[in-house]
Amino acid sequence: MAVPAHSATAIFGLPSVWLAVTILLAVYAVIMVEKFNRAVLSLLGACIMVLSGVLTQEQAIHGIDFNTIGLLTGMMVIVAISQKTGMFQYVAIRSAKAVKGEPWGVLTMLSVVTAIFSAFLDNVTTVLLIAPVTLLITDALNIKPYPFLFSEILASNMGGTATLIGDPPNIMIGSQAGLSFYDFLVNLAPIIPVIFVVTMGCIWLIFGRQLHATDEARELIMEFNEHEALKDIPLLKKSLLVLGLVLIGFTCAHGLGLEPATIAMFGAALLLLLQSWEHDLESKNHDFEGVMAEVEWTTILFFVGLFIIVTGAEHTGVIKLLAAELLELTAGDFDNTVAAVLWTSALASALIDNIPFVATMIPMIEDMAPTFGGEEALRPLWWALALGACLGGNGSLIGASANLIVAGFSQRAGHPIAFLTFMKHAFLLMVLSIVISHLYIAIRYL
Amino acid sequence: MFASKIMTTEVITCRPDQPVREVVDLLVAKHLRVIPVVDDNGKLVGSINTLSILNRIVPEYIVTGDLKSVPFAPDIGLLRKHFKALEDGGKQACDIMERNPTKVHEHESLLSVTAALITYDRFEYVLVVDHDDTLLGVISSGDILRALYAASPSDIERV
Numbered sequence: 001m002a003v004p005a006h007s008a009t010a011i012f013g014l015p016s017v018w019l020a021v022t023i024l025l026a027v028y029a030v031i032m033v034e035k036f037n038r039a040v041l042s043l044l045g046a047c048i049m050v051l052s053g054v055l056t057q058e059q060a061i062h063g064i065d066f067n068t069i070g071l072l073t074g075m076m077v078i079v080a081i082s083q084k085t086g087m088f089q090y091v092a093i094r095s096a097k098a099v100k101g102e103p104w105g106v107l108t109m110l111s112v113v114t115a116i117f118s119a120f121l122d123n124v125t126t127v128l129l130i131a132p133v134t135l136l137i138t139d140a141l142n143i144k145p146y147p148f149l150f151s152e153i154l155a156s157n158m159g160g161t162a163t164l165i166g167d168p169p170n171i172m173i174g175s176q177a178g179l180s181f182y183d184f185l186v187n188l189a190p191i192i193p194v195i196f197v198v199t200m201g202c203i204w205l206i207f208g209r210q211l212h213a214t215d216e217a218r219e220l221i222m223e224f225n226e227h228e229a230l231k232d233i234p235l236l237k238k239s240l241l242v243l244g245l246v247l248i249g250f251t252c253a254h255g256l257g258l259e260p261a262t263i264a265m266f267g268a269a270l271l272l273l274l275q276s277w278e279h280d281l282e283s284k285n286h287d288f289e290g291v292m293a294e295v296e297w298t299t300i301l302f303f304v305g306l307f308i309i310v311t312g313a314e315h316t317g318v319i320k321l322l323a324a325e326l327l328e329l330t331a332g333d334f335d336n337t338v339a340a341v342l343w344t345s346a347l348a349s350a351l352i353d354n355i356p357f358v359a360t361m362i363p364m365i366e367d368m369a370p371t372f373g374g375e376e377a378l379r380p381l382w383w384a385l386a387l388g389a390c391l392g393g394n395g396s397l398i399g400a401s402a403n404l405i406v407a408g409f410s411q412r413a414g415h416p417i418a419f420l421t422f423m424k425h426a427f428l429l430m431v432l433s434i435v436i437s438h439l440y441i442a443i444r445y446l
Numbered sequence: 447m448f449a450s451k452i453m454t455t456e457v458i459t460c461r462p463d464q465p466v467r468e469v470v471d472l473l474v475a476k477h478l479r480v481i482p483v484v485d486d487n488g489k490l491v492g493s494i495n496t497l498s499i500l501n502r503i504v505p506e507y508i509v510t511g512d513l514k515s516v517p518f519a520p521d522i523g524l525l526r527k528h529f530k531a532l533e534d535g536g537k538q539a540c541d542i543m544e545r546n547p548t549k550v551h552e553h554e555s556l557l558s559v560t561a562a563l564i565t566y567d568r569f570e571y572v573l574v575v576d577h578d579d580t581l582l583g584v585i586s587s588g589d590i591l592r593a594l595y596a597a598s599p600s601d602i603e604r605v
Contacts, residue, residue, distance in 0.1 A: 092517055140522040231515075239499035412506040439555060439596035 007189040011130065016054045017316040024313050028356055038353075039298040042305025049312035063311025064304055065288045067175040068168075069263040073300055074166060074264025078246065079125050079216070080294035081271050082239035086229040088117065088129040093226040096137050101221030103143055103211035108200060112136055115159030115196060119166045119189075120247070123402040124296070133411045140220045145415055147207035149406050150422065153341045154199055154394050154429060157404045159215055161390035164260060166251065169389040176362050177382050178375075180254030186384055191440040195293040195433045204434070214234070214326075228400040235275060242271040245271075295393050300354070311361045323367035334372055335446050337436065338384045341365070345388025346434045350395025350427065358389045380445035387437040395430040449559050450552040452593040453574045455585030459484040462491055462540035467533045469494055480571050482581050483543045490581040492543030495569050502542055503528035548572045552582055560590055 027045035031038050049055050055063070072423045095113050099105025110130060117126040130152055138145040160167035164174040170418040174184060230236060249263035276287040313319055330336035341361070348357050365381050372378060394398030397419050399405055459482045460469050469481055473496060480495040482579050503525050532542070548566045550559050552574055562572050563585075571586040 089513075089518065128512070135505065135507050136513065136516065136519060136522075139524055220520060220522050225518050225520070228517035231517075319583040353480075408514065409507060411508060414506070 013096055014189040016052075017250045017318055019052050019272045020049065020054050020312045020316040021318055023052075023054075024309055025308060028352070029213065031356065032283070032352055033220060038145035038299060039301040039305065041359050042302045042309060042356075044305070046305040046308035046312075050310055052311045055308070055315060057410075059315065060308045060311065063314075064307045065172065065175055068171050068257050069215045069300060069303055070167065070259075070261030071165065071175070071264045072170050073295060074261065074266075074268040074305065075122060075302060076125075077291055077298075078239075078242060078264070078271055079121050080291045081275050083125070083129060084232065087236055087239070089133050089229040089425065090226045092130055092133040093224045093229060095223060096221055101141065101213065101218035102205065103141060103213045104204065104208045105198075105376075106137060106141070106221070107148050107151055107203075107208065109202065110137075110148060111155040114152045115155040116190075117160045118156040118159030118402075119192075120243075123167060123400065124405055126159075127152060128423075131406050135409065135413045136442055137221065137224075140224075141213040143211060143213055143230050144216075145410060145413065146213065147203070149410050149417070150425070151200070151203050152428065153400075153403050153406050154203075155196070156356075156391060157393045157400055158192055158196050158199065159434070161387060162189040168303075169354050169367045169395075170386050171260075172355075172358055172362060173386050175259070176437050177366075178380070179379075179382060180255060181260060182249035184386075185251075188386060191387075191437060194440075195436050197325060198436060199337050199429050199433060202425075202429055213285075213311075224292075237273040238271065239246075242267050242274070243336070245270070281359075282288065288349075298299040306356055306359050310356075310363065313360070314363045314444065319363045326364070327368060328372055334377075335442075337368070338380050338441060341381055342388040342434060342438055344383035345385050346392035346395065346430065349389045349392030350399045350430060354389040354393055354400065358385065362391045366377075380441055380443045383445070384437075384441055387441070388434065391433045391437065394433065395423070395427045399430075443444075447554065449550050449556075449574050450555045450582065450587060452556070452559075452589050453552075453584040453585045454589065457482060457581065457584050459461070459581065460494070460539050462543075465535045466535070466537045466539065466542055468602060469539050470499065470533060472500070479582065479586075480547075480569065480573075482547070482573055482584065483539050484581050488580045489575060490549065490575050490579050492540065492545050493547035493573060494539060494543045495571075497543070498544050499532070503532055513556065533539070547573050549579075550585070552576055556590065556593065559585055563587060563590070 027041050030036060030041050039139050039286050046060065050060050090109060091113055095107045095109035099109055113127055114130050131149060131201055134148050134152065135145050138148055142390075157167070161170070162184070164170050164179070164181040170184060173179065174181070222231070234436050246263055246267035249258075249267070250260055253260055272291065274289060275291075276284045279287070310319075326340060327337065345354075345357065345361065348354070362385075365378060365385065368381070369375050369378055372381075393403065397403050397417065403422075408424075410417050448552065456479060458472060458476055462483055468508060472478065478496075481490040481494055481495060482490055485491050489591050501509060505524060506526075508516065532601055544596055545550070548562055548569075548571075550562050554562075557603075559572060570588075573581060574583045574585060575581055
């Protein structure tokens with residue numbers, strides 16, 4: 001008979017609980033130092049979990065959530081192909097022209113565009129597409145890009161909160177808690193516009209009033225020709241077709257008993273097939289390899305390692321212990337537990353990577369099901385985790401990868417964003433968004 | 447055929463401490479594509495070429511490839527602004543030069559020079575130096591083509 005993993009004594013004579021916790025904390029700590037590639041660290045930690053005997057290889061592989069991996073990879077492929085069409089630049093320029101180059105209008109439009117794109121694409125991808133165009137537009141307007149980039153960072157994290165596919169924490173939560181695209185749309189999407197409008201109001205008070213551009217500069221914006229941005233019309237049609245199919249698929253998937261990963265991977269395969277339909281085999285292979293090179297393997301392999309590490313900790317029973325600890329702190333009261341999850345997630349995500357945090361929180365919340373009367377009753381806790389972890393990313397410059405990417409752009413353009421300058425405004429706006437979320441959850445679910 | 451046989455030896459150079467404005471004047475006035483930067487001992491320390499100057503005045507987000515092409519953008523006056531800033535910024539040749547220009551030695555074969563040009567360089571010339579890095583001359587892609595064109599078949603066989 002197999003020995004249960006949590007009672008096994010692993011190598012070095014250490015109890016497996018301590019080994020698993022040490023590996024988990026060590027990996028998280030080294031990730032925070034930001035001196036190494038995080039995928040390498042998480043894969044290394046995952047291997048040590050197996051090598052040291054905390055998990056068997058089979059248990060480790062079983063711990064990987066392939067629904068999350070498939071959804072992420074599929075969406076990355078679809079975006080990698082469709083961004084080549086220039087449609088994102090087209091929308092950004094179009095929106096800047098729609099408000100006749102008036103700076104506050106441009107800022108609002110670009111933020112709305114960022115939020116909407118972020119709801120359906122990866123946040124990092126969204127800012128990678130929008131930030132360079134923003135710098136070009138602010139250069140043309142001859143005004144400082146900081147308020148624009150600040151607003152786009154916040155918008156990308158807010159937009160990402162709204163849907164199942166908007167932000168990796170949501171993908172994980174949806175996949176592991178069995179929540180559908182539609183569930184997220186009905187439960188999270190309604191509050192995001194409220195938070196967005198309030199946040200934009202504050203940004204207007206902080207920066208908006210002082211934005212000013214000359215008439216000549218605004219004329220320049222009107223001279224941008226967005227149609228020139230659309231480089232490949234046939235590919236644009238194929239991309240829009242596949243994006244449309246995938247969105248319909250996401251909305252209907254649950255009812256058909258399909259997982260989102262199936263939809264995303266099908267969309268990816270279909271677009272890979274269509275993108276070079278007319279070409280010969282050699283250039284088809286070349287196009288395929290080009291797309292593969294653009295997929296963010298760091299993120300995907302980071303997830304793979306992380307799932308194994310968290311599974312290791314789960315097997316030793318330490319996560320159950322943490323869940324019990326939290327329940328004790330909140331005295332088993334559901335309202336308090338929801339509040340604790342929301343605020344802890346928000347504060348933690350402002351300072352550490354929200355992906356490992358959420359990966360650890362998910363099994364913890366699952367362990368609370370018996371206390372609160374089953375899986376169904378846990379739903380408000382999932383929404384609290386999603387809102388906290390995604391919006392919390394706005395709390396500081398290191399709160400989300402998208403924030404750091406924008407900061408990098410800004411620095412290269414000669415306008416470095418200081419950590420504290422950003423935090424001064426962003427942290428308060430993050431807290432405000434969590435207050436609104438708290439009210440929303442309290443009114444709707446508690 | 448050796449590098450030293452086809453190189454141009456009358457090369458206009460500049461000193462590392464020469465103001466950028468003077469270097470740009472030289473590039474424009476003499477229709478040059480490259481000016482080697484040479485110290486007082488005749489040693490090659492870098493090179494300035496037309497492309498590297500353009501590289502410095504194009505916005506960073508275009509140089510890094512974040513925004514690969516901007517067919518939709520009008521002339522927003524950025525290049526002129528940055529160019530003026532570069533000229534008036536009080537910078538010296540050593541501040542803006544390429545620190546690792548493609549170099550070949552005087553005795554290298556035509557094949558080797560051509561390989562260096564094709565594989566290493568984003569520019570259309572290589573700089574010829576001796577073993578002490580003293581600048582001896584410049585070879586452009588045109589020089590190679592002309593050498594091949596002018597050479598008799600027996601010359602080429604010897605290569």
